[in-house]
Amino acid sequence: MSEQTKARSTADALRTDDKTDSPAGDGGPVGAIANWVDERTGAAKGVRFLLKKVFPDHWSFMLGEIAMYSLVILLISGTFLTFWFVPSMGETTYTGSYVPLKGVDMSQAFASTVKISMDVKGGLLIRQIHHWSALIFVVSIALHMFRVFFTGAFRKPREINWIIGLLLAMLAMVEGFIGYSLPDDLLSGTGIRAMQGFILSIPIIGTYISYILFGGGFPGQDIIPRFFTIHVLLLPAVLVGLFTAHIILVMVHKHTQYPGPGRTNKNVVGFPMMPVYAAKAGGFFFVVFGITALIAGLVSINPIWMYGPYEPTMITAGSQPDWYMGFADGALRLLPGFLEFNLFGKTWSFNVMIGAILMIPILWTVMGLYPFIEKWVTGDNEEHHLLDRPRNRPTRTGLGMAAITFYGILFAACGNDIIAIKFHLSIDDITETFRVALIVAPIVVFWVVKRLCLSLQRYDRDLVLHGRESGRLVRTSKGRFFEAHEALGDYDRWRLVSFDSPEPIGLPPATDEHGVRRKGARKDRLRARLSHYYFKDRVEPVTPMELAAAHHDGHAAEAIESHPDEAESGHMHGGAEEIGAAHAYGHPTPHDKQD
């Protein structure tokens, strides 16, 4: 008996030792309820863990938050819409209050969407909140992804979360496409029609997939009800599940932080969940919801009653998908027709397949592999919790901007007809220009951005070595003029010198000590080549010795900066060597008088 008690007390030790500061029973009725719950769930431990959690502060961390809150707004407003929306393609004749559509034959899906917009009080607001927050959701995911990429937040140990995030981004786009197809209006019906064309381009199984998805020929009677189930049940379940995993991993990893004084790879500096983040992040949910409601109240989106019901023989000029599908549509507009050909008695429609079927999986695979490629090239197996400043990783920043340029041109190509009309240009010329730019512009942008990053890094070095221009002109006893510079303080300097600048990995010998070709020598060569490509152009952070040397001698400081030719010009510190270093840095001392 006593042994049993002992065993139990050991098992319970974790919990009994974990008494909160205010023991049960002291907190009045609230405390009593808390006590009741904790004795049955042991929740206090987890609550304490969560409420004490520290989050670092930076505006760019808000982007992911916007995505998270938009998801919540989507779930709320979407649930509202299901109470009125009828996911059916059954024919009906419009009898509602919107006069221009009276007597028009349409599907029940379209009729019920018009009813939500026109006859349900506040229904239009909920519909527009749903649509706007879907747009904001995808925008904020994209911006959040840019932040994560350019600051290197995808590095170990966060590779899994990067991939979960990519899946979330892709599902968000698919969910959005299916969602705006549901009203069965002319614009989105045209979109589904094009989608069926995409599916037909898939070799071997394309026609089968089309028949399975549409329950026979296009459009049939099944696509809207099936899309509805996918949109309100299947994809939201997957999205919410992945999102939960995403957030749990953020908790487990603890949030990354920007480098700064007092911040290390081993700590998190910021504010605790209770009360600061509860108020700030909780408040921010209301701000995001409020701004979404404001836009939805003031700016009309997807006015399906103006497009009319889907009619297979009709079309509107300027047919464009929602923005996030624009890049895929742009790719379709740029791909030339000669990519379709007949071979072995079958039709290969690469003009459609590349843009509509292959592009997104390929792009997502490349993005998913990127952290592993960079890790291999860098040869670095450490955990990274301090973010990079984009300029300190010139090649990565260049690659990222090149990818964004590629995306941006595809996106612009989706508006080639609008550009042609607004600017009175030939659509053929615009399309040809985009075709060329799609290849050339990313290369140019990569080069320019990489050079910009290196320049910014040199600027940082300059700032650390020579301080800030104080605007104070000093005339020396020999009659020379120079501008006194103010040295950076410890804290400011730390931000500029704390980064690491990886060196290219050298090539290990191709043969072993017996002169036999080593296994994997080719792989090493590729790795060394990539590493050289990544890190050959590098600017190192200033070391204390370099700073000391710069203070000692203005000319010498120039020399350190690998401008030996300019060593004599001394443009930064002309004449500074004639007076005390302290004076030159804006801190006059009694010593100056000797000068």
Place this chain on the structure above:
Amino acid sequence: MTDDNDASIPKEPAVSHDESGRAVATRDGEHALPERFENPGLPPHVHRQGDHDEAAAKRSERQVAALFTISMLATVLFVVAYAMIGKDDDVTLPILGKVHALNVALGVTLAFSLLGIGLGAIHWAKTLMSDEEVVEERHTLRSDDEARAGAIKVLTDGAESAQINRRPLIKYTLGGALGLFAIPLGLQLVGGLGPFKGDVNDLRTTLWDTGVPVLGANGKPEMKNGKVVTRPRRLMRDPEGTAIRLSDVTLGSVFHVLPEGINNTPEPSNEKVKAAVILISLQENKIKSARERDWGLDGVVAFSKICTHVGCSVGLYEQTTHHLLCPCHQSTFDVTEDCKVIFGPAKRPLPQLKIEVDDDGYLYAPHGFEQPVGPSFWERG
């Protein structure tokens, strides 16, 4: 020179110059200077006005309370707007123009109701809650060796106890069963979503391939040898559904056309999406292709309206250039030359529909398209 009372500037090492005039820090300064700068630690905390000044704190309190009050007022206004404004009322606003009054009123009041709470909470956090930064330690995510060994031991002990490695028969049959169990569910789902049409005949044919029954004097279809007598379908205006005389088609006019009797088919939408046709009249001498002239009548030609790229309606006709443009992806087809692609992502020309005039002067299609209409598909060949 070495006198330096600024703590932020490290102590100077002995510096000399090499031949090229570059500064070289001599090595004996090394013990004084580290390789890299050291993290200076958290900067001293800067207090806010409200941390010392109770009046400032009181001001913040009032601002936060004001924001929360705005939220409550906006909520009340939302309810008022909901009750007072009719769902058909319009209002004209600057910039936005004529808008739906109820939607604007509900949207704006809801927005302020939410923004009041959000901005109030944030202002509260920023001005009154502690802004002292807290430091939390991180720990390596990797479990320690003991925990790892423990996990492996639990797994191996479990496998040992289950005897899975000693009894391969169980291992492989379990693998097989688990590998296959999803097939019935998948089969039911995919099989039920069909129907499959292995021959994709549906994609090759249109309603133009079939005729309409000839009606006898009694209004019933005429029969011959037990079969319904049919005649080719006439071209009908879309959406009016009226037949078109050749004389109606004046030079330069464009007709959107569907086959006669399309609304009597089981699934009119499925037929429309394949059978839609555009009828264009141009000067016969403008037509460069002999076949196209042959299949038309005095410069009146009919082409499939379904884009050969991904199937949108090719709805935009430029009268001056005789180009048909698809608004989805800007494939451009030349009507004067068999509707071949002159620009854009489509590969194949729009198929032409041969037209003739019947005894009553109406246009009809003697037979269907010679090739499948619409987007390419694998089996098209």
